[in-house]
Amino acid sequence: MSLPENYARERRVATLAVQRATIYTQKVFHSLVKGTVSKDDRSPVTIGDFGAQALVIAAIRHNFPDDEVAAEEESSLLRSNPELRDQVWKLVSQVCLPDAEEDSLLGGPLKDENAMLDAIDAGKSTGGNRGRIWALDPIDGTLGFLRGGQYAISLGLIQDGEVVVGVLGCPNLPVDKTARVINSESDREGQNDDGLGAIYSAVAGHGASIRPLARRRGPEEEPIQMREPLSLSVASFCEGVEAAHSSHSQQKAIAERLGIVAPPVRLDSAAKYAVIARGLADIYLRLPRNLSYEENFWDHAAGYLIVKEAGGEVTDAMGRRVDFGKGRTLAANKGIVAAPAGIHGKVLEAVRAVWGS
């Protein structure tokens, strides 16, 4: 068997594309959301989502024109709302990477509003288990984004149904592994923002790594590894903030069964995968509340690979392999259980015990 391909160019382009999109989402957050818009007003989020999607897809199309992209958003709202479109374009047209050479690798600035709309609409792949398909969530964790908490730009390359490259941009996660993880604007009080912002990436068979979001040049990549807790009594678990997206009560029962005493680390978005891959927590539980819900594959592709490559195991809540070749959703799976490989089996036993009851 030949050594696994290292996808160096895909990883580089994906990392830079995600970096550029995070610069954009931070601009959106600071220029529009902060202090001016109520939590119920979704339009700033839409501005964030649309622009980030355009920026990432334009970079992928420039470098890999034959690849497909499956992304969460589409442009019809922008096409029918010139005011919203102008708002997005104004910010998108201002965004570039600090390093000119890297920016030109992504194809440089988008040409005009039409190029932006076309890029957004190039994310319509229906997925599947053949060929190269990029799964993109331009902003995962909408609610976290609004709150000034956790959100992620999630980009995975799926080849013949397997995730081979994963990149997660986490603007509000610390780079330093001993720093506190915030999940709202108020959590930041007294905390310096300087150390915030990390990009996680992984290539199948080649490990996972972290780099600071704001690095100007040079590698500065550091390999990451999950921690293997010596005892579950010192382990901690992550879950979503939104009680509608997973069952907090069942997750609590599972943690109790495992002897976990620490309270759950509640975070929005795929940042949960990053947090456990980094060793800031140990287990990610996502037990479905509604069994008919199918997870979007872009919510999981990048995080799945990053955790696997950091020494973890990821299955669905029934212990099945996560199948990324079923279309735009994880149609063959229910929920997610991610943990260090050495304890994943034990965690699944507890999941079964709670679910079976």
Ligand SMILES: Nc1ncnc2c1ncn2[C@@H]1O[C@H](COP(=O)(O)O)[C@@H](OP(=O)(O)O)[C@H]1O
């Ligand atoms: N009923 C449901 N159950 C599970 N996930 C859901 C859901 N409704 C929406 N989601 C997904 O949950 C994601 C956020 O995950 P989390 O709750 O872990 O922060 C959303 O991504 P977006 O924010 O990109 O729309 C959305 O795809």
Ligand SMILES: [Mg+2]
């Ligand atoms: Mg999402």
Ligand SMILES: [Mg+2]
């Ligand atoms: Mg999203």
Ligand SMILES: [Mg+2]
């Ligand atoms: Mg959404």
